[in-house]
Amino acid sequence: MYNSGKFTVVGAGPGDAELITIKGVRALQAAEVVLYDALVNKELLCFAKNAELIFVGKRKGCCTYQQDQINELIVLKALQGKNVIRLKGGDAFVFGRGAEEMEYAASFGIAVAMVPGISSSLAVPASQNIPVTKRGSAESFWVITGTTKSHTLSKDIALAAKSNATVVILMGMSKLAEIVGLFKEQDKADMPVAIIQEGTTEREKIGVGTIATLGEVVRKKQLTNPAIIVIGEVVRHRNQLSNIQQKYQRAKVTA
Ligand SMILES: C[S@@+](CC[C@H](N)C(=O)[O-])C[C@H]1O[C@@H](n2cnc3c(N)ncnc32)[C@H](O)[C@@H]1O
Known part of the structure; x- marks a missing residue:
């Protein structure tokens, strides 16, 4: 009862x-x-x-x-x-x-x-025009915590780094160097990465780079918690979309 x-x-x-x-x-x-x-x-x-x-x-x-x-x-x-x-x-x-x-x-x-x-894991990348799956770029995605109950990096990140999936990491800002290291071990230094802080709010900030340039991007943009790290080819969609939009605008002006 x-x-x-x-x-x-x-x-x-x-x-x-x-x-x-x-x-x-x-x-x-x-x-x-x-x-x-x-x-x-x-x-x-x-x-x-x-x-x-x-x-x-x-x-x-x-x-x-x-x-x-x-x-x-x-x-x-x-x-x-x-x-x-x-x-x-x-x-x-x-x-x-x-x-x-x-x-x-x-x-x-x-x-x-x-x-x-x-969930911020999907909505925050989406609000920055980053899809977690896209035909030809990613067939699946992982959503992983950067920090486990024992304050260590989740072992799943090493597994995800080996896959072709988009990797979305929450609570990972204090473990960036370790995350970068795991992707470098898989020869993925050129893999695109976006970090979005306080996504969908007025205080939103974004930094985009690659595994190799991530440290510099974070320093320049002063990115910190709460933030989402998105690693994968899908990050390029943001630029691709903006290029299409600019091309369309230019064509409209010259028409
Ligand atoms: C304890 S988890 C909670 C996640 C939440 N249950 C969800 O589904 O979005 C907190 C982490 O989610 C991420 N997060 C939540 N909201 C966010 C936002 N608006 N922008 C960026 N990251 C966010 C950050 O990594 C933050 O450290």
């Missing part, structure tokens, strides 16, 4: 407030408690007019709440009969701990639900 409280994990999208789903907005409108993370666009909180808003993210690298405390807070509020929303950046099932929190709440007999979000 469930108590009357409910716990719903909601994906807030990559940053642009318009990139949440309608279902996500409706969940916020019905919320009585919202626990939200640092990567969530705060504009979205205005949909939760009747809710208690609790920030549980990291500020300047410092956790306000540990994961155990967040879990306990969710259960406490839901067992009080509240409709609790956990608003997380992107999609809560992509490096978002959404699954863990749902399991924890369910183990207390709390009804749980999940509202998918638009």
Whole structure:
């Protein structure tokens, strides 16, 4: 028998407030408690007019709440009969701990639900005209974390570097030198790379280069977290598209 409280994990999208789903907005409108993370666009909180808003993210690298405390807070509020929303950046099932929190709440007999979000892993490259697959360029893509639970580089990056897939790395900015090394070992120094910081927001920054020039690009553009690293031939599409557009404009002017 469930108590009357409910716990719903909601994906807030990559940053642009318009990139949440309608279902996500409706969940916020019905919320009585919202626990939200640092990567969530705060504009979205205005949909939760009747809710208690609790920030549980990291500020300047410092956790306000540990994961155990967040879990306990969710259960406490839901067992009080509240409709609790956990608003997380992107999609809560992509490096978002959404699954863990749902399991924890369910183990207390709390009804749980999940509202998918638009993950930064796809939306941030897309917003910069970088597709993760493109006929002739990439048949598949990997989405990998740069930093694992034990703070080491994911071993999957070495495997991905051997493939022809597009490689999208989240939380990888502190491991750039190691990532570059792995691709160089595969003779991929000329492979195109884009780094997009705070994609889809007003603060968005992008640097484009190759595996060989990446360090220089990051220094020049002063790129830092939160950022997405996209490695693969698909990065060229951005330039190709812009060349087509410029050619069209020139032809229009001279016509
Ligand atoms: C803990 S993961 C959460 C990912 C999230 N669940 C998703 O689906 O987008 C956080 C990492 O996602 C990436 N990230 C999230 N939002 C981003 C954005 N707007 N621009 C660039 N990278 C972003 C960064 O690599 C950041 O360190």
